[in-house]
Amino acid sequence: MTTVTYQNKQYQCGNGSLLDSLLEQGVSIPFSCKSGLCQACEMKVLEGVVPTKAQVGLPENKIQAKHFLACQCFPEDNLVIASLDGETQNSRATLIDKVRVNRSIVKLILRPEKTFSYLAGQYIRLYQSKNEFRCYSIASNPDSDRDIELHIQVIANGKVSPWLANDVGIGEHIELSEAMGTCIYPDKNTHPTLFIASNSGLAPIYGMLKKALFQGDKQEFRLYHGVTDERDKYLVDELTHLSHQFENLSINWFDYSLVTDNKQQSFIHFALSELTAPQDWKVYFCGSPDMVSYGKKQSFLKGVSMKNLFSDSFIPSKTN
Amino acid sequence: MSLYSEIGGDAAVSVAVDIFYRKVLLDDRINRFFEGVDMDKQAAKQKAFLTMAFGGPHNYTGEDMRRGHAHLVKMGLNDSHFDAVMEHIGATLKELNVPDHLIAQAAAIAESTRNDVLGK
């Protein structure tokens, strides 16, 4: 048992995370993923030391400023903590275009009100209201695009994705967090690179792929896009065009509906089947959590180095 | 010079983690203990694990080792599993061409945690 002091009140923290302990004791803390991804539960420690695991994924300046993620914090010491009220760097953007690209995905184009900086492959929190928000990955290339492109897969009984698809109109303002995430494509890379996406997992991969090709990287790139059904393919013309323009790019689609079971596994085996010399390759996985975790394990066992594996797992919100 | 720096320090441990953890995941005697743990989080833990076995800087106490493996002991973790892990540590270092006398030192450090890891 440790004691955590927050806003001059003391709370006991047992086996669960600091976030869960505070929520159970009636404290209101913003959160969504409970997985260390959305960073909504970011707080600051004033006294005591948080385990280093509670700072994984935060940028260096925030680690220096003693910020940490409450959902990843299992305190070992007594702590005094504070919220970041007033310190968060949310900004606003205007919805300037909205296109339904197929039966399941809507493409949004947002124009930030002030300069918005991000790295290829990062994601943002997008707010429906103060306490209802979700993560979406940026599909634009920071080197050339000033607007933010998002690909939203519409979840039938979801809260935020149907709202974005149906209710937000062109010209309306939307609140966004700063960009975050460590699944990014760097300014310099000479490793051949395999991109594996399921459904709207193509969003961050499209952003990274454009960066790679347009900055002139000459090594081999392979993209595998798994979709629920033929009708869920999108960006087919754009990707085909890129593969004609850049001969170091090849593209493959995988239709989950053509296999009866173990769909994610079949997709991964297909995508890894031609990976010879795996120790040289970087591999990116974005999309469904099952696909991502299975894919990472299989590519590691095949010989890809742990440091060359990158992923964004589209974990659903835990707020429902 | 410490064993850790003789083996090659942080850089060597990073390479060793790949080889070691791949062996562990492929070994049906023990891989069930590692199932269901996220790869990214495992990577950091495996690194802590090997750094410790190589006598590198860490701040785990015997008590931490006990607590950290207690749920595995409940799952049936015993000497035979510990021996399998020792095998993989040795084989990993051999693959990295670490000289035998250093392998023996690393094995002795890992061996010294046996009672704590197994909760004896």
Ligand SMILES: Cc1cc2nc3c(=O)[nH]c(=O)nc-3n(C[C@H](O)[C@H](O)[C@H](O)COP(=O)(O)OP(=O)(O)OC[C@H]3O[C@@H](n4cnc5c(N)ncnc54)[C@H](O)[C@@H]3O)c2cc1C
């Ligand atoms: C780092 C990160 C990046 C992300 N990037 C994107 C992105 O670029 N594009 C994108 O479309 N989504 C992305 N997501 C997922 C997104 O954040 C939301 O989870 C998703 O839009 C559903 O939100 P919702 O409010 O519509 O549904 P909710 O109200 O959160 O969920 C409603 C119900 O549907 C279930 N559910 C949620 N998602 C799925 C699913 N995929 N399949 C089946 N059932 C589901 C929930 O468990 C719940 O029972 C990302 C998630 C993370 C963590």
Ligand code: HEM
């Ligand atoms: C050889 C001596 C061993 C040493 C020095 C050692 C060291 C460690 C260390 C430092 C951690 C990380 C703890 C943390 O940061 O959370 C860890 C975790 C772990 N160890 Fe060991 N360990 C040893 C033996 C074993 C054995 C024999 C097994 C099983 C066959 C095992 C399975 C695990 C697992 C599964 C975890 C992750 C626990 C979790 O996250 O649930 N270890 N070990």
Ligand code: FES
């Ligand atoms: S990072 Fe803690 S709730 Fe998402």
